[in-house]
Amino acid sequence: MTKVVEISPTTRHEGHSKLTLKVNDEGIVERGDWLSTTPVRGIEKLAIGKTMDQVPKIASRVCGICPIAHTLAGIEAMEASIGCEIPTDAKLLRVILHAANRLHSHALHNVLILPDFYIPGTETKINPFSREQPLRSVAARIFRIREIAQTIGSVAGGEAIHPSNPRVGGMYRNVSPRAKKKMADLAKEGLVLVHEQMEFMLEVTRNMQNREFVEVAGKQIPLPKTLGYHNQGVMATAPMYGSSSLDEKPMWDFTRWKETRPWDWYMGEETIDLEDPSYPIGGTTKVDTRVNPRMEACNTVPTYDGQPVEVGPRARLATFKHFAEKGTFAQHIARQMEYPDCCYTILNCLDNLDTSGKVLADNIPLGNGSMGWAANEAPRGTDVHLAWVKDGRVLRYEMLVPTTWNFPTCSRALTGAPWQIAEMVIRAYDPCVSCATHMIVVNEEDRVVAQKLMQW
Amino acid sequence: MIEDPYLGKYMTCVSARSTDKEILKKAQDGGIATTLMVYALEQGIIDGAIVAREGDLPWKPRPFVAMTREDILKAQRAKYNISPQISWLKEATRSFGLDKVGITGVCCQMQAVRKAQLYPINMRDVPGKIAFTVGLFCMVNFPYDSIQALVEDHANQSLSSVKKMEFGKGKFFVHTERGNVSTVPLKETHKYEQPGCHVCLDYVSNLADISTGSVGSPDGWSTVFVRTKKGNEVWLKAIADGMFETKPIEEVKPGLGLVMKLAKEKIDKNRKTLEERRNFGVNKALRDPYA
Amino acid sequence: MANKIKLGHVHLSGCTGCLVSVADNYQGFLKILDDYADLVYCLTLADVRRIPEMDVALVEGSVCIQNHESVEDIKETRKKSRIVVALGSCASYGNITRFCRGGQHNQPQHESYLPIGDLIDVDVYIPGCPPSPELIRNVAVMAYLLLEGNEDQKALAGRYLKPLMDLAKRSTTGCFCDLMNDVINQGLCIGCGICAASCPVRAITHEFGKPQGDLNLCIKCGSCYGACPRSFFNSDVISEFEAINEIIAGALKEGERDD
Numbered sequence A: 001m002t003k004v005v006e007i008s009p010t011t012r013h014e015g016h017s018k019l020t021l022k023v024n025d026e027g028i029v030e031r032g033d034w035l036s037t038t039p040v041r042g043i044e045k046l047a048i049g050k051t052m053d054q055v056p057k058i059a060s061r062v063c064g065i066c067p068i069a070h071t072l073a074g075i076e077a078m079e080a081s082i083g084c085e086i087p088t089d090a091k092l093l094r095v096i097l098h099a100a101n102r103l104h105s106h107a108l109h110n111v112l113i114l115p116d117f118y119i120p121g122t123e124t125k126i127n128p129f130s131r132e133q134p135l136r137s138v139a140a141r142i143f144r145i146r147e148i149a150q151t152i153g154s155v156a157g158g159e160a161i162h163p164s165n166p167r168v169g170g171m172y173r174n175v176s177p178r179a180k181k182k183m184a185d186l187a188k189e190g191l192v193l194v195h196e197q198m199e200f201m202l203e204v205t206r207n208m209q210n211r212e213f214v215e216v217a218g219k220q221i222p223l224p225k226t227l228g229y230h231n232q233g234v235m236a237t238a239p240m241y242g243s244s245s246l247d248e249k250p251m252w253d254f255t256r257w258k259e260t261r262p263w264d265w266y267m268g269e270e271t272i273d274l275e276d277p278s279y280p281i282g283g284t285t286k287v288d289t290r291v292n293p294r295m296e297a298c299n300t301v302p303t304y305d306g307q308p309v310e311v312g313p314r315a316r317l318a319t320f321k322h323f324a325e326k327g328t329f330a331q332h333i334a335r336q337m338e339y340p341d342c343c344y345t346i347l348n349c350l351d352n353l354d355t356s357g358k359v360l361a362d363n364i365p366l367g368n369g370s371m372g373w374a375a376n377e378a379p380r381g382t383d384v385h386l387a388w389v390k391d392g393r394v395l396r397y398e399m400l401v402p403t404t405w406n407f408p409t410c411s412r413a414l415t416g417a418p419w420q421i422a423e424m425v426i427r428a429y430d431p432c433v434s435c436a437t438h439m440i441v442v443n444e445e446d447r448v449v450a451q452k453l454m455q456w
Numbered sequence B: 001m002i003e004d005p006y007l008g009k010y011m012t013c014v015s016a017r018s019t020d021k022e023i024l025k026k027a028q029d030g031g032i033a034t035t036l037m038v039y040a041l042e043q044g045i046i047d048g049a050i051v052a053r054e055g056d057l058p059w060k061p062r063p064f065v066a067m068t069r070e071d072i073l074k075a076q077r078a079k080y081n082i083s084p085q086i087s088w089l090k091e092a093t094r095s096f097g098l099d100k101v102g103i104t105g106v107c108c109q110m111q112a113v114r115k116a117q118l119y120p121i122n123m124r125d126v127p128g129k130i131a132f133t134v135g136l137f138c139m140v141n142f143p144y145d146s147i148q149a150l151v152e153d154h155a156n157q158s159l160s161s162v163k164k165m166e167f168g169k170g171k172f173f174v175h176t177e178r179g180n181v182s183t184v185p186l187k188e189t190h191k192y193e194q195p196g197c198h199v200c201l202d203y204v205s206n207l208a209d210i211s212t213g214s215v216g217s218p219d220g221w222s223t224v225f226v227r228t229k230k231g232n233e234v235w236l237k238a239i240a241d242g243m244f245e246t247k248p249i250e251e252v253k254p255g256l257g258l259v260m261k262l263a264k265e266k267i268d269k270n271r272k273t274l275e276e277r278r279n280f281g282v283n284k285a286l287r288d289p290y291a
Numbered sequence C: 001m002a003n004k005i006k007l008g009h010v011h012l013s014g015c016t017g018c019l020v021s022v023a024d025n026y027q028g029f030l031k032i033l034d035d036y037a038d039l040v041y042c043l044t045l046a047d048v049r050r051i052p053e054m055d056v057a058l059v060e061g062s063v064c065i066q067n068h069e070s071v072e073d074i075k076e077t078r079k080k081s082r083i084v085v086a087l088g089s090c091a092s093y094g095n096i097t098r099f100c101r102g103g104q105h106n107q108p109q110h111e112s113y114l115p116i117g118d119l120i121d122v123d124v125y126i127p128g129c130p131p132s133p134e135l136i137r138n139v140a141v142m143a144y145l146l147l148e149g150n151e152d153q154k155a156l157a158g159r160y161l162k163p164l165m166d167l168a169k170r171s172t173t174g175c176f177c178d179l180m181n182d183v184i185n186q187g188l189c190i191g192c193g194i195c196a197a198s199c200p201v202r203a204i205t206h207e208f209g210k211p212q213g214d215l216n217l218c219i220k221c222g223s224c225y226g227a228c229p230r231s232f233f234n235s236d237v238i239s240e241f242e243a244i245n246e247i248i249a250g251a252l253k254e255g256e257r258d259d
């Protein structure tokens, strides 16, 4: 008989979300709903009427882990709307900033997921804050990688969190030759460390893949080989950085995107009838609690070609590097494989950067209200911002952020997993829930698409 | 360590002059500020220094991040109007790429720096990168238009032909390129002062690593206070490397007594101003930043 | 060895940038967790799902008063914590959530966001968007000394924290306007320039030495006012800068703690 169990709030990721799961007698998820429960700050609505310069600064504050993606996608959506090309050196600084942000974010994600994993060859789960070796050296390495990344980000971007240097039309300032050298030295140091860190994470992941069981709250939970598999497609606009409607060959298609309401996607009212007080730490939602995901969801459900898609490192590697593995562990593996590329990208850009080049466009038009979009490949996937700018003011603004794309896809990927390890499945998406909390206007036509999807 | 309610904490106080001929040629006084920053740069104590360089109008300073000796020298001479030096403090650690920042500035700017070091509000990475500070003595500062009025109206000189300005001996001196010297009595200058200076409780840059000014020492020499461990380290090294000639402050005229007298005058006067601000309106006080 | 304090991070309507800043103390963060504080609550870093008793609660983000859970969370936090710290500008002043005006799917009723000080008594502010890792570190060390230190250490910590406690009493709004209203209009500005350096969106320039704020850029974070030497200047503590820096550096030195 199907029972409903709920994990709320979920932990070890950014923001607030919950998992409402219908499970069979063996505790296997038949249908999973993963939704944001973070209050809707309404960035897209509050942007209306504000200046094109201010809105990306506000958009940055949607997420403090990938603020760079939101800043850059926001600014470039404005530039796409007004038709402004930026100087090469400004673009190089943005790419450096972008790669540095991916580096720090992937390293931070390592800290968040490691407690799900075992020290290879042992029955001990990893506590990244432990003083014991080898864990302390791993933690030290992760923190050093993050320090390197955040320092490069702050030099190129003005701040490591919520960068201040990017602006509509380019950047406020180019960097000094000394700053250029500093970034190169750091990236070179980072390159050695990320190779070590990648090897470590791959070993830990492969070890996990070979296990039959994991322990949760003293119970042995079987680990399916197909954990996190789904039949949805993938979406990515570039292996690094992104694309915009100003590109000669844009890598994202506005007309293939459709929006549906959570109402059409999520379960209606349910009553919790399965509870586990031993679930770490604090237990699951109490029996007899009434829940209603479609009413409670704070996120949206975007589709591409009428289907939810997966975005993120696995999507990028599948799209651009013929990476064929699927599921939760493939996502982890793909993420680690992106590590070195961050450092190589920074070093390549620095090679080409002219520190005396100008970084601000001579002419910054004020816009006539046409739509422009920019996609930035955030650490956790494609972040598309759309802007309509007229006379320097924002008429309409939309953000299709990575975790928004992943919510419905991942909900499907929960099917077949024992509910006790459902959180492992969502964590593999490196969710950033605050970003994903907003919703866009839809027309009636789109609702039909959604209902069809529900039946399938 | 000496602790004085007016002169702050210091380890040593001497009269000094740079031994660098090029620096001395254009120095305001003994060329202490410039020589110390150049020395710190060459010794790797700092990677660059925030100084007050000439801006877009004659004698209007602008903050500048100098990373070479030549650039530090371009900031020589006191410009008696506001240079928002500390606006570059964070950027120096960002696009300029400095890990060890040197800063020159007046007393209140040293206060801003130390506050940022202990209470870094949106000043990430800055506290650990403040490597060496040289503070100037400061009685008062002026808005640009005040200096324009003093030089062009009161002293009847054109700003663009002024070579040096100087306060001392109860007068404001304006030296022109052609060797002309005009003076304005100090009391005529008061109305033009920056109002914020009237609650300033520091005359000799108590919070700098090393502070310096003209008062107390003979013409062409400077009075120097060495205040912190860091300051002492740099000073002893610089002396050992022959960067400065020094004389004990007790042996020069007018000596520490004058510094003390002026410090006391300034601070007591400004304490009184703060007191007056407490009863400024009818049962209304103006804000007291030190409360 | 003195007891570790119980430290928690409560996430409301914030972006987690404040928490990333906490972690951006890197080795210093590990040292704090090793020796001074147990992280007893932090949804992003630990599996604890319900708010426990805490000595120090770092609260990030503002409160959406149309969201029942958020309102309960902040009340619960106050009840269960000895010291409540508003971590960052959203918790202290509202920051960008001051601009919120609701009307957006899927919860269009989420309209009103308040800094935590409008709902509960807050003990300490750490302004900044995000707050500097170094200031978070200083407050963490000082809170530890205040709760677990000897008499001298308690006194020092009390003096250090006082202006940040005063900020928490002063206001729940922050803006460039604070510099106009409480510094320039009060005849206190000295053109030092640090307000411009502190502004996270480069909204401040200096014109003839005095700040000019672009109100179409300002995100209402309150940093400029906090950084200004003419907002608060506690000379008794700031003149001890060299000794206090040494104490903090000593506390965070790598290796085993010796006491």
Ligand SMILES: Cc1cc2nc3c(=O)[nH]c(=O)nc-3n(C[C@H](O)[C@H](O)[C@H](O)COP(=O)(O)OP(=O)(O)OC[C@H]3O[C@@H](n4cnc5c(N)ncnc54)[C@H](O)[C@@H]3O)c2cc1C
Binding pocket: B026, B027, B028, B029, B030, B031, B032, B033, B034, B035, B050, B051, B052, B053, B061, B075, B076, B077, B078, B079, B080, B081, B082, B083, B085, B104, B105, B106, B136, B137, B138, B139, B140, B141, B142, B167, B212, B213, B214, B215, B222
């Ligand atoms: C506004 C002001 C008021 C002063 N009042 C007094 C006083 O009352 N009594 C006294 O003894 N000395 C005072 N001085 C200091 C004195 O004028 C000299 O600047 C000091 O002795 C340094 O001389 P020097 O030869 O070592 O400097 P130099 O080697 O010539 O270098 C000058 C340094 O001053 C800095 N500087 C110049 N103008 C400014 C400015 N507007 N703001 C910040 N930094 C600046 C430059 O960056 C440079 O590093 C004052 C200085 C200023 C700027």
Ligand code: SF4
Binding pocket: B106, B107, B108, B109, B138, B139, B140, B141, B194, B196, B197, B198, B200, B201, B202, C190
């Ligand atoms: S008198 Fe004080 S406040 Fe005024 S400029 Fe000099 S040091 Fe600053």
Ligand code: SF4
Binding pocket: A061, A064, C013, C014, C015, C016, C017, C018, C060, C061, C087, C088, C089, C090, C091, C095, C096, C128, C129, C130, C131
């Ligand atoms: S203060 Fe800034 S960094 Fe902190 S939660 Fe708010 S927007 Fe994010």
Ligand code: SF4
Binding pocket: B084, C179, C183, C184, C188, C189, C190, C191, C192, C193, C194, C195, C196, C210, C211, C227, C228, C229, C230
């Ligand atoms: S920080 Fe304060 S005193 Fe300094 S320039 Fe800004 S407003 Fe004026």
Ligand code: SF4
Binding pocket: C174, C175, C176, C198, C199, C200, C201, C202, C203, C204, C213, C217, C218, C219, C220, C221, C222, C223, C224, C225
């Ligand atoms: S001017 Fe800048 S620092 Fe001041 S409140 Fe506005 S955004 Fe914050």
